[in-house]
Amino acid sequence: MKIPVSWIKDYVDINIDTDKLCDIFTLSGTKVDGVEKQGDKIKNVFTGRILEVTPHPDADKLRVTKVTTGDGEVQIVTGAPNITEESVGKIVPVALVGAELPDGKKISKGKLRGVESCGMLCSVDELDLDPDEYPNASDHGIWILPDETPIGIDMRDYLKLTDTIIDFEITPNRPDCLSVLGVAREASALLAQPFRKPTINLKEDGVSVNELVSVEVLDYELCPRYAARVVTDVKIGPSPAWMQSKLKASGIRAINNIVDITNFVMLETGQPMHGFDLDKIADSKIIVRRAASGEKVVTLDDKERTLNNDMLVISDANSAIAVAGIMGCGNSEVDSDTTTILFESAIFNRACVRRGSKHIGIRTESSGRFEKGLDLETTIYALDRAAMLVEMIGAGRVCKDRIDCVQRMPEKKRITFNPQRINQLLGTNIPTEQMVDILVSFEFEFNETVSEVIVPIFRQDVEIEADIIEEIARHFDYNNIKPTLLEGKATTVGGRSYEQKIRKNILDTVLSCGYSEIYTYSFISPKEFDKLNLPQDDTLRNAVQIKNPLGEDFSIMRTTTLASMLECLSINYNRRAEDVRLFEMANVYIPSDQDDEQVSENDEGYHKKVTLPVQIPMLTIGAYGDGADYYEIKGVCEEVFDKLKIKKFNYEPVTDNPTFHPGKTAAIYIKGELAGIIGEIHPLVVQNYECGKDTIAAYLLIDVLIKNSSDKMKVKPLPKFPAVTRDIAMVVDDGISAGKIDAIVKNKAGQIFESLKLFDVYKGEQLKSGTKSIAYSIIFRSPDRTLTDDEVNKSMDNIYKALKEKLGAELR
Amino acid sequence: MLKDQLEQIREQAQDQIKNEVKNAQQLDEFRVKYLGKKGELTALLRGMSELSAEERPIIGQLANDVRSFLENKIQEAAQEFEKSAMADELKNDVIDITMPGKIKKLGKKHPLTSVTEEIEEVFISMGYEIAEGPEIEFDYYNFKALNTPEDHPARDLQDTFYINDRIVLRTQTSPVQIRVMENTKPPIKIICPGRVYRSDIADATHTPVFHQIEALVVDKGVTMGDLIGTLKLFAKKIFGENTNIRLRPHHFPFTEPSAEVDVSCWVCGGVGCRVCKQEGWIEILGAGMVHPNVLEMCGIDSKEYSGFAFGLGIERTAMGKYNIDDLRLLYENDIRFVSQF
């Protein structure tokens, strides 16, 4: 909210500079968002008299002038058509060398077609002024000021652009501060200066309002107070300059005296006001009622709006004349012929205005204020203040009495005042008297024994002791509270849980394998399922839907992380990154399989009866280029298993996962439980995502890894006896996997087996087609003796025999 | 006689090895000349048998001395030649030290993880645990239990993603605090890092998915001074020893008193620059004393216990630390961006 400092000063003396004032506001919770010094953008521009105008020797459209701004004279070349020989003696704004203009232009000495020019004569436009306000200034030329204007006056002074305007960020709990009076009240408390709220003083020389209009409120819940005054003999015209300049400085255009008064009072008190032309109100009857469902009105902006039954309207005997708190209707609008005005000052229910304004899609200054909540006392003050201004500026006759429909006034809240507890929570030693002074300065009161604080009506946000504590703390300044570090309190050990440690281990391991971490959105488009080649009935398509997504592309919670990974690989591939290795640790979200349909969303205990969707953490790995292949990612997975001390895992071919290559994909099982999938991406999916054709991906279920992990280890002693290594080469059918051979070797090698390593696979001319040669080194060792050839030979014989029998291996 | 000859051999040999033996081959010739089967010393010793019994041990001793003297000299020289031969060889064994290194690249940790871990470590060292909770959350935990009434502007459909009227994508990590408070007896000392959602269209400073980290402490006698002290320490550890903080009163539904916390600008140190919009301060945290209503909703007696909570955005912190000017880069994962970290 923008407020000129001069306006605040009408109600409280401010004897510190603006910077200090802003700091005080900011550190007490009324944050200053910006400060604008009026005229800040106009520098070194003065009123000056034209002494001489001569033609330019080389340019028909230019003229050479001699101008004085007080002492001496300067030569300025101008192209303005309204500067002629006849302009001699006229007073104009002169930007001297060194001047700065609102559009950022800086004036320096220069030559125009060979003639020296030491400044510029300015137009209204060049000074960034509203041409409407200076109707006598020339449209396309230099601004000719009145003849009696003294010369040598700084244009900022001439234009009275000397105010400072502060832009406040008012927190939603302080609607009372959305007003000049509210902010002035804060200043008064913080600067310890008296607060001068204008006192109401009315002549009221007309007939009683009750003879002119009646008001009936049909729904006090939605309209707790409705007050009105009537002004007769209205003379519509411009408001006085002081009022216009205050409105303008606050960012509101002056319209006419009546509209300006309603806006002025709204800014001053925070209470939105509305003026109706009473002659246009059928039967002089105001009814505050709920709108009929589907009721149509034409609002002041000439648009037809359809209302619903949760909204409130102000109606006359026939039809709605305003959407309560949001916008008036054209049928009761004040115009230049208006002679009798009804001023409305009312309170409308916050939620009602909020929903209504959303329903018809208009937010106004007024609706914004009602949404934040207004207090029932200011309603009357604002109404009377408007009437007082009417009398003050002679805009009409204020009728006697006011209409005031209110069912019950709120009681002032009382809160226990316990200085010791306040200091205890803050960690301070603020004396009780100081606390009392602070609260009194904010217009709180006390009962006789100072054991209870009485909250002023306008402070609807203050409800409990903690609110009182904040009042004291913010006046005291949070930054004056002595920092402490929980000495002796909340002594806990802390640290990561086992699961958190394991997750960090996984992350560090994958990083060390050369894969970089990515972050992607949790929601995806349902189209991703098509791109992933999933059949229509695939369970992954059953995803949690967002009711109000940012478009279809972000409309479901992902059930697979592969889509995001492939998108990332694709982005990099299409940006010509040659080789890319990525991973992500993030959740997928699976709808709860519990049938919760029968629990009503209105049920208070909904959160206890319904199961949330399940989130499952995934490690997703993806790569292409630079030799990245199935075996590399398999290696990464195994490195993770090794780090997590997962020893028992096996691979099964996967031929029917529609996203993966049917011949180059495996499922990983840990102790019989599916732990993940690795494979080359299916060529169709590669096409869909426009990835590199050798794109590989894997996902692992992090929870399965955690379940089978261990952080315990014992160092094994180093072997004391030498190992014996035997190589073995065999020819087998192509379809026989290394895994099968491994298993047989491990099974048959006996106690002395230590490890085996595949070192060669060969397919080619020298072999029968459909077969391959495969070679291993097998290492034997005993912990307590040097092995003899005989022992090893025996094991090897067993291995040979089993390989022959079970796989038909032909040993070479 | 024989003694003189031995002495003479010693001198002669010493002289020769010093002045004439220049390489390994000459050294070998030298060895053969003196110690070989037909060498001078060997020849000389054959004459030993003609000596008297008294002379023999004396001459024998001398002969051995001379032999070992020669052997030492030969060994010394041999080592010398070996060394210089190696040095010659090394002189020609040269690599281009500026050719590219061959290390297998490590992967890069995402800046959001780096910042999260850094913050986690600070708090773990102060005895905090890490708490986690669901991202798809009941509105009860995301709003109601956090003292955010039904018609609060934060609950507007435009800010929150809804799954249904009662289930939302959490807009803050605060619901985790509620879940912990419901199930744990104080003392409670946790941080809650995690992914949160707001319905903002992505631009340079917003993404609909982002990350927060919040801290919560509840115990008897926890004060606002404790909150401020903790914030100060945290700011210094994350943004540097010279960092100052400034608290401004603010409003959050779940804390009272509440504050927004600024840290002194990490670029200019507080004098004002483009990054801090000339203010010298950068707003980074929301904080406050846990609202008594929130404690009570979780079954914690607010007369007996008090607590503080604060939270900050990971993205914002990362942007500050790494001078990132567009948030969207963090979610685009261009390898040229990722590999800079």
Ligand SMILES: [Zn+2]
């Ligand atoms: Zn700065």
